[in-house]
Amino acid sequence: MREVFHQSLEDVQSRLVEIAELVTIAIDKATRAFGTSDVGLAEEVIADDKLIDERAVALDELAIEILAMQQPVARDLRIVVTALRVSASLERMGDMAEHIAQLARTRYPERAVPKGLKGTFARMGELDVNIARTLTELLRTQDLSIADQLRNSDDDVDELHASVFEKVLSDSWQGEAGATVDATLASRYHERFADHAVSIAKKMIYLGTGDWAGLEHGAGQGDRAEPSA
DSSP: HHHHHHHHHHHHHHHHHHHHHHHHEEEEEEHHHHTTTTTHHHHHHHHHHHHHHHHHHHHHHHHHHHHHHHHHHHHHHEEEEHHHHHHHHHHHHHHHHHHHHHHHHHTEEEEEEESTHHHHHHHHHHHHHHHHHHHHHHHHOOBBBGGGHHHHHHHHHHHHHHHHHHHHHSSTTOOOOHHHHHHHHHHHHHHHHHHHHHHHHHHEEEEEOTTTTTHHOOOTTTOOOOOOO
């Protein structure tokens, strides 16, 4: 029975990684669609968001079943509860990617990226794709030293997000109302995507160390979550 329980916990981890991989694909396609007005890519992201939602629901059902049938305690309980919370954040990250893709589709055949902000959004998209990849690696390895990379990248996204608002509020901004809305929405979606990744990193640090403040103080080189078995 204990072996079955541990197998279920491993299944939980593998499902989280799978969802994170789907989110990575989604944000990669969404940022490319937004930057190039590729409506085909945008449509793929929008359609595939349903798959992310379904995988998140299935994971939640598994976690609830484990809670009901196995009644885990101590760290095993933290694993299951953390999985439920991480699943919710991953689902929201998928939603952010979908929102970016929807902007690209709405403006097609025109470009959704306003003039003067192409470089900013290209960099913001690049950061979010790298954040998603790094987050997937964190969930796969539970290597807590990776969490610092997410925090630093999130800071970079925040700076770019602030620069977008400074641009559209400046006297030199000549974008029309639609361009202003697109810029502010897209910037916000990118910023929230990164925020959810950092939130997941905090949960993983808590899982491994029991310390909610771990990300602010740095996870430390070589820190790794203890094995579940």
